Amino acid sequence: MQASQLGVFFDQVSIGLSQSNAEVRRLFHGRGKCWPGLEQLTCDWAANQLLVNLFKPVDETFMVALTQGLEDLSNSELWQQVQGKSIVLQHRYSDGAPTEVLLGELDKRPVVSELGCKYQLDIGRNQNFGLFLDIRNGREWVKDRAAGKRVLNLFAYTCGFSVAAIEGGAEHVVNVDMARASLNKGRDNHRLNDHDTSKVTFMAHDIFKSWGKIKKHGPYDIIIIDPPSFQKGSFALTKDYKKILRRLPELLNKQGEVMACVNSPSVTPSFLIDSMKEEAPTLAYIERLANPSEFADKDDDASLKVLLFR
Known part of the structure; x- marks a missing residue:
């Protein structure tokens, strides 16, 4: 990380702020390696709060320049x-990802909007604040196609896809995730949007031990698979993803669609395409959804992959 490049960071943040609306949004994405010397730095805008993330320790020169630049921004007309x-x-490289408030008073649980939907974030307690911003286009795809359909949301987390689906008129959504606390946050997100929660099922189960229960609520018109790259003791990407794909034919309607996602830089789109051919050959690859422009990546194959199958 190079303090001499921080001028680029502040230029990009200022451009993002000047173009911002009320929606939550990534303003700077150094992790895409498009900004040399700033690869371990990101910045998000959420409910009028600037959330800066460091993913590796930096030297004192860099830290002083960063904090001084943020103070200057806070005194600007733009701010x-x-x-x-x-x-x-937020120091994402440290245990517990400690959060340092540099200016003002942090609202740890702000409600933000995206694509006409509301979500409550949880800032400062965990590495992730409850909504993955890079998959916004995926949520938009679901919202646009969900009317009258039954949707299965695997690895649901805080149910962002589910909120988008119900907002788009889905008949019913089934959310499956091992973390009951995350599903409870998902239920709260639905309530924030005044959704009829009788149209939503929350299953705090191990997916691999619950196929019978999952199938009982089907068949589904849309299936979303958005797993972690690795979760100790419960999910290993290259081994376990195929176990899910081979179940799709028995869960999906004949004209059904699958959104399969993977966010590991070590896995290319061909992994999903080839694995689908092997495990569920009746499903054909349609296209890869573009990531939001603010998540540009020097290596497209290393960025988030959102692939559609039918």
């Missing part, structure tokens, strides 16, 4: 125009 409330720095 007043966007009604900025606070600036926080």
Whole structure:
């Protein structure tokens, strides 16, 4: 990380802020390696709060320049125009990802909007705040296609896809995730949007031990698979993803669609395409959804892969 490149960071953040609306949004994505010397730095805008993330330790020169630049931003006319409330720095490389409030008072549980939907974030307690911003286009795809359909949302986390689906008129959504606490947050997200939660099922189960229960709620018109790259004791990408794909034919309607996602830089789209041919040959690859422009990556294959099958 190079302090001499921080001018680029602040230029990009300022451009993002000047173009911002009320929606939650990534303003700077150094992790895509498009900005040399800033690869371990990101910045998000959420409920008038600037959330800066460091993914590796930096030297004192870099830290002083970063904090001084953020202070200068907070005193700018632009900051007043966007009604900025606070600036926080999260050290994602440290245990517990400690959060440092640099300016103002942090609202740890703000409600943000995206594509007409509301979500409650949880900032500062975990590495992730409850909504993955890079898969916004996937949520938009689901929302646009969900009307009258039954949707299965595997590895549901806080149910972002489910909220988008119900907002788009889905008949019913089944969310499956081992973490009951995440599903409870998903239920709260639905309530934030005044959704009829009788149209939503929350299953706090191990997917691999619950196929019978999952199948009982089908068949499904849309299946979403968005697993972690690795979760100790429960999911290993290259080994376990295929176990899911081979179940798809018995879960999916004949004209059904599958959104299969993978966010490991070590896995290319061909892994999913080839694995689908092997495990569920009746499903044909349609296309890869583009990631939001602010998540540009020097190596497209290393970025988030969102593939559609029918």
